[in-house]
Amino acid sequence: MTDLTDELDADVIFRWLTAAAASVEREADVLTELDSAIGDADHGSNLQRGFAAVVTALGKESPSAPGPVLILAGRQLVSSVGGASGPLYGTLLRRTGKALGDAERVTGAQLAEAMRIGVDAVAQLGGAALGDKTMLDALYPGVEALAAGGPHPYGAARTAADEGALATVPMRARKGRASYLGERSVGHKDPGATSSALLFTALAGAVADE
Amino acid sequence: MKMLINVPETVVADALRGIAAAHPELTVDVDNRVVVRRDAPVANKVGLVSGGGSGHEPLHGGFVGRGMLDAACPGAIFTSPVPDQMTRAAAAVDSGNGVLFVVKNYTGDVLNFDMAAELAEDEGIQVGKVLVQDDVAVTDSEFTAGRRGTGATLFVEKIAGALAEEGAPLERVEAIARQVADSSRSFGVALGACTTPSKGSPTFDLPPGELELGIGIHGESGRERRPMMTSGEIADFAVDAVLTDLEPDGPVLALVNGMGATPLIELYGFCAEVQRVLDERRVPVARTLVGNYVTSLDMAGASVTLCRADEEMLRLYDAPVSTPALRWGC
Numbered sequence: 432m433t434d435l436t437d438e439l440d441a442d443v444i445f446r447w448l449t450a451a452a453a454s455v456e457r458e459a460d461v462l463t464e465l466d467s468a469i470g471d472a473d474h475g476s477n478l479q480r481g482f483a484a485v486v487t488a489l490g491k492e493s494p495s496a497p498g499p500v501l502i503l504a505g506r507q508l509v510s511s512v513g514g515a516s517g518p519l520y521g522t523l524l525r526r527t528g529k530a531l532g533d534a535e536r537v538t539g540a541q542l543a544e545a546m547r548i549g550v551d552a553v554a555q556l557g558g559a560a561l562g563d564k565t566m567l568d569a570l571y572p573g574v575e576a577l578a579a580g581g582p583h584p585y586g587a588a589r590t591a592a593d594e595g596a597l598a599t600v601p602m603r604a605r606k607g608r609a610s611y612l613g614e615r616s617v618g619h620k621d622p623g624a625t626s627s628a629l630l631f632t633a634l635a636g637a638v639a640d641e
Numbered sequence: 642m643k644m645l646i647n648v649p650e651t652v653v654a655d656a657l658r659g660i661a662a663a664h665p666e667l668t669v670d671v672d673n674r675v676v677v678r679r680d681a682p683v684a685n686k687v688g689l690v691s692g693g694g695s696g697h698e699p700l701h702g703g704f705v706g707r708g709m710l711d712a713a714c715p716g717a718i719f720t721s722p723v724p725d726q727m728t729r730a731a732a733a734v735d736s737g738n739g740v741l742f743v744v745k746n747y748t749g750d751v752l753n754f755d756m757a758a759e760l761a762e763d764e765g766i767q768v769g770k771v772l773v774q775d776d777v778a779v780t781d782s783e784f785t786a787g788r789r790g791t792g793a794t795l796f797v798e799k800i801a802g803a804l805a806e807e808g809a810p811l812e813r814v815e816a817i818a819r820q821v822a823d824s825s826r827s828f829g830v831a832l833g834a835c836t837t838p839s840k841g842s843p844t845f846d847l848p849p850g851e852l853e854l855g856i857g858i859h860g861e862s863g864r865e866r867r868p869m870m871t872s873g874e875i876a877d878f879a880v881d882a883v884l885t886d887l888e889p890d891g892p893v894l895a896l897v898n899g900m901g902a903t904p905l906i907e908l909y910g911f912c913a914e915v916q917r918v919l920d921e922r923r924v925p926v927a928r929t930l931v932g933n934y935v936t937s938l939d940m941a942g943a944s945v946t947l948c949r950a951d952e953e954m955l956r957l958y959d960a961p962v963s964t965p966a967l968r969w970g971c
Contacts, residue, residue, distance in 0.1 A: 514749035
């Protein structure tokens with residue numbers, strides 16, 4: 432069992448991002464299918480390209496502290512994804528990494544706090560808020576559940592993010608490409624929220640491997 | 642779905658190799674996805690850089706050349722380029738007089754060009770930006786990301802490109818680009834969806850007897866769906882949508898643009914109907930351009946763009962241009 436007082440090192444973050452890459456790879460078609468309903472049918476292939484670049488970059492140069500690993504990964508996403516997902520996911524990881532600083536080991540509580548800073552930065556960059564039917568609808572519940580702690584904070588975060596993504600189905604999009612559809616965006620799960628939930632699943636998996 | 646491609650992953654790179662083969666007057670960096678006019682940087686000239694997702698050909702690479710863009714950076718299909726491409730393009734075309742980014746209003750394009758502008762300014766390159774947001778099918782409100790940038794991009798790049806070619810400073814080039822963008826409105830219709838190579842099936846389902854009104858250029862659905870209409874009825878609807886918003890008090894530039902899969906005979910027939918509606922509405926048309934310029938892969942359909950043009954804009958529109966897709970006066 433892992434709780435928020437346990438310390439995490441660069442290896443855990445590395446495993447987290449590797450697992451995220453694998454799950455994006457596995458779910459790429461699903462993400463693209465969701466995006467074709469209310470967007471422009473490229474979310475899966477774009478993230479796949481980005482996370483593949485992250486894994487390649489970390490394979491070449493793997494920093495020895497959690498923060499720098501996340502900063503390097505974020506920079507790769509910005510440089511390889513394009514679209515809105517590149518800057519938004521890139522900002523999420525970079526800002527989270529910056530908030531962690533250079534410490535070689537950080538607690539789960541510190542990671543939760545850093546991720547909250549990262550998610551706030553995403554909200555600011557995209558000019559979106561909770562309930563707009565975007566990735567934030569999975570990120571905010573996920574990071575709140577993580578910060579709340581408890582006996583299984585990572586599992587709880589995964590569940591909350593999944594539920595947040597599902598909750599986007601009845602929403603009307605107010606930001607991003609889907610917002611152009613207005614009422615017609617109702618009834619479709621948001622692809623960004625779906626991919627964001629994958630991040631929490633990957634994190635829970637990586638931490639449980641301790 | 643059959644496509645004339647190798648594999649989806651190399652579609653953009655393969656097309657860039659083809660552009661390089663067909664247009665020795667351009668320098669094509671296939672690995673970094675940047676298309677630059679061969680004589681760049683041109684001394685004492687503001688550099689014009691644009692870019693956006695691929696799949697809109699000839700936009701943007703087809704508009705690189707004398708009198709228009711100095712460089713273009715194509716992203717993945719329907720995906721904005723990344724900041725690295727844009728800063729590379731800016732560095733390649735900056736003669737010390739600064740660079741103007743022509744940005745279509747999509748969240749991804751805006752975010753990436755904003756990041757690129759910061760990076761380029763860090764390298765000492767003066768950067769101006771103009772946002773193209775001409776599509777009246779989506780209205781600006783607190784709930785949307787604003788209007789999409791579509792056909793007006795051609796007018797902005799042509800007219801600002803001509804002024805830059807004359808050696809005007811960045812502030813003036815940026816000002817006229819903004820004037821053209823603000824004076825232009827568009828409306829598009831789809832008769833069929835498009836198919837992206839990575840998905841391999843149509844991005845939305847449009848039954849045979851129906852058309853989609855108010856589509857964008859990414860295969861995204863439009864604002865409403867109706868039973869199929871005649872070319873004349875579509876022209877009435879599209880021009881009315883544009884004029885409701887534009888209210889011209891003088892001559893306009895007109896672009897009748899194909900979305901990629903509609904043949905020229907249909908586009909010319911549609912152009913005749915657009916001209917008829919404009920005559921009925923007593924809007925004088927100064928220049929008309931018909932063709933596939935801002936496309937959406939194999940989407941069937943067309944868009945209409947009108948731009949309120951003053952005398953200077955007309956003069957710059959008529960100025961010589963030499964690019965793969967637009968060429969006159971030289």
